[in-house]
Amino acid sequence: MNICVFLSAADLDDRYTAPAREFGTLLGTRGHTLIWGGSDAGLMKVVADGVQEAGGRLVGVSVTFLSGKARPGCDEMIVARDLAERKAELLGRSDAVVIMVGGTGTLDEATEILELKKHGMHDKPVVLLNTAGFYDGLEQQFRRMDAEGFLPRPLDELMHFTADPAHALELIGA
Numbered sequence: 001m002n003i004c005v006f007l008s009a010a011d012l013d014d015r016y017t018a019p020a021r022e023f024g025t026l027l028g029t030r031g032h033t034l035i036w037g038g039s040d041a042g043l044m045k046v047v048a049d050g051v052q053e054a055g056g057r058l059v060g061v062s063v064t065f066l067s068g069k070a071r072p073g074c075d076e077m078i079v080a081r082d083l084a085e086r087k088a089e090l091l092g093r094s095d096a097v098v099i100m101v102g103g104t105g106t107l108d109e110a111t112e113i114l115e116l117k118k119h120g121m122h123d124k125p126v127v128l129l130n131t132a133g134f135y136d137g138l139e140q141q142f143r144r145m146d147a148e149g150f151l152p153r154p155l156d157e158l159m160h161f162t163a164d165p166a167h168a169l170e171l172i173g174a
């Protein structure tokens with residue numbers, strides 16, 4: 001399966017790196033392909049290392065202004081012209097999307113694929129992997145949107161939530 005993962009490009013502590021590594025190793029062991037931003041930095045590198053060392057494939061989708069940080073030795077590396085084209089490539093090449101801990105870049109990617117799903121432009125499974133309670137506040141916000149009528153589709157059709165890397169793969173059927 002081609003699994004798109006959005007996550008932080010920052011260097012983070014063990015609370016976040018250990019589950020990211022675990023998720024990458026699971027993905028690689030099961031023979032999946034990681035579709036991701038292609039950077040060799042921070043958590044993006046941790047997941048890619050886990051996938052590659054466990055025998056999975058790496059397909060990076062970088063962008064011109066970040067291509068200097070692109071990871072060498074990927075099975076494939078695409079360089080998009082801008083962030084919009086990059087998001088379209090990431091989604092187009094994937095069968096499912098997993099959102100891991102991250103900052104504004106991750107949020108930008110996550111909300112775009114949810115918005116496209118909301119409008120019926122794709123129906124790929126989306127999972128928010130909530131490591132160490134990082135997304136408790138965001139999950140609460142989504143549940144409020146759902147409960148108060150801000151979402152035209154039920155939240156459980158748009159995305160799933162879990163704190164467990166193995167359960168995240170189960171939820172996308174991987």
Ligand SMILES: CC(C)=CCNc1ncnc2c1ncn2[C@@H]1O[C@H](COP(=O)(O)O)[C@@H](O)[C@H]1O
Nearest residue numbers: 006007008009037039041069102103104105106
């Ligand atoms: C060390 C350094 C300057 C790395 C370059 N930085 C990046 N390299 C590649 N993708 C990125 C970078 N920053 C943001 N992104 C994109 O946005 C997400 C991470 O942004 P953030 O760290 O959550 O906000 C990733 O999924 C990735 O697709």
